[in-house]
Amino acid sequence: xxxxxxRLRIDASKxxxxxxxxxxxxxxxxxxxxxxxxEVWQSDRExxxxxxxxxxxxxxxxxxxxxxxxxxxxxxxxxxxLLDAITLERLEHVQSYEVVGT
Amino acid sequence: xxxxxxRLRIDASKxxxxxxxxxxxxxxxxxxxxxxxxEVWQSDRExxxxxxxxxxxxxxxxxxxxxxxxxxxxxxxxxxxLLDAITLERLEHVQSYEVVGT
Numbered sequence: 001x002x003x004x005x006x007r008l009r010i011d012a013s014k015x016x017x018x019x020x021x022x023x024x025x026x027x028x029x030x031x032x033x034x035x036x037x038x039e040v041w042q043s044d045r046e047x048x049x050x051x052x053x054x055x056x057x058x059x060x061x062x063x064x065x066x067x068x069x070x071x072x073x074x075x076x077x078x079x080x081x082l083l084d085a086i087t088l089e090r091l092e093h094v095q096s097y098e099v100v101g102t
Numbered sequence: 103x104x105x106x107x108x109r110l111r112i113d114a115s116k117x118x119x120x121x122x123x124x125x126x127x128x129x130x131x132x133x134x135x136x137x138x139x140x141e142v143w144q145s146d147r148e149x150x151x152x153x154x155x156x157x158x159x160x161x162x163x164x165x166x167x168x169x170x171x172x173x174x175x176x177x178x179x180x181x182x183x184l185l186d187a188i189t190l191e192r193l194e195h196v197q198s199y200e201v202v203g204t
Contacts, residue, residue, distance in 0.1 A: 003141075003143055019202045019203060023202075023203045040203035041199035042202045043197065043198075043199055044104075044161065045197075045198075059146065095145065096145075096146050097144055097145055098143070100121045100124075102141050
């Protein structure tokens with residue numbers, strides 16, 4: 001199993017809007033081959049720190065999705081003002097892991 | 103739902119031993135009230151970066167476990183040499199989150 005973590009940071013006042021956007025997501029990824037689940041985590045210390053955590057059967061499935069039309073459509077429907085408000089902290093804060101034990 | 107993340111760092115040569123230790127864990131936590139699941143994540147870029155990710159029904163359940171005899175027993179059975187080899191990078195790298203969307 002493979003996990004991708006994107007760490008987003010947004011002004012605390014806009015955090016509820018970002019959480020809502022995830023709750024109303026298009027869900028196009030759900031039917032994608034190898035997709036297992038997506039969770040949205042909000043820090044209990046800093047509400048503006050939000051992690052998008054997706055589980056995949058393998059790294060290959062994840063990479064295939066990132067290059068897909070479904071991913072582009074999902075991203076493009078996000079409100080532009082909200083997108084502008086998000087700072088993807090740094091590229092290295094998109095991290096990925098093999099799940100090696102449960 | 104509540105998530106606790108402990109980021110451990112160990113010399114790459116000892117990473118397989120740490121992963122094995124998790125696979126052979128006592129499992130005392132599994133029956134604890136409010137425990138949902140534990141995953142062990144290994145970075146695909148740095149094999150010595152290992153995250154212990156546990157899911158809980160609530161923050162209260164997690165805190166109760168951290169103060170429990172079960173937690174102490176689980177921790178105490180870890181090989182001392184292995185424990186010494188682990189550097190818990192910093193205290194703030196034990197992070198916790200509310201799961202606000204799926």
